[in-house]
Amino acid sequence: MNIHDKMAGIVPERLNLKSKFKFQCHNQIKCFTKCCRGISITLTPYDIIRLKNSLKLTSHEFLALYTTPQVLEKTDLPIVTLRAGDDELKSCPFVTDKGCIVYNDRPTTCRYYPLGVASLMYKEGVDEDGFYFFVNESHCLGFEESKEWTVETWRKDQGVDIHDQLNAGWTDLIVYKRSFPPNLKFTEKTKQLFFMASYNIDKFREFVFESTFLDRYAVNSETVDKIKNDEIALSEFGIKWLKSILFKSKDADSFQVNEESALNVNNTDN
């Protein structure tokens, strides 16, 4: 499952929601679990929340045990990928001969497979029908099966809608940063804040509730209650906060930045 390598230097066949294809994956197929070897899977904030809860780990433990930090090209932003095992096949840590042990909470990339989503890389020209492509790995025999899908029915079947909805704000941050001139760099501290609010939700919770955060920012009590008890809401709040501090966005409507005391993270490493 190596979408990034597949994308290098090639223009993918562009699919939209109505595009049709034949495909089926099942545990009797000869290639069963081959797509879970040689992995290169970028994890989104929502992927990490689902996976760490599935494994009953804190986000910090999950990141330490199962991910590799990377830098996303053209953005200089930190991302994390699922860490492949050190076996010869570079297997996903969650694959067994019987399949995926975190199947119900598998990452967005795994749900879309054998489709890839180009919106992160090619946001330009992406309309409401999206921009999808076939990953087309030669070992995948699912295309020889007769069950017919559209991209839309595949998305529904694989439950990606909720993932896309919750990943949208974070994806926008990355696309927005990509549109900046390459010489506009964030400080190391800013990148650490991006990492924490994006991926380490338990640390971000501590940051919000056990620091001066709630003194520095005027967050209404309804929002405070919500983010205290709902980590998805906390994650969305974190993305809005990042948008506010990284890009000075004023449309983060669920909390108000107290301009006078806000952290000036864009301009200092102190």
Ligand code: SF4
């Ligand atoms: S998370 Fe599951 S579906 Fe995704 S690569 Fe790993 S084993 Fe395969």
Ligand code: SF4
């Ligand atoms: S058909 Fe494709 S997606 Fe299904 S197990 Fe085989 S390689 Fe993986």
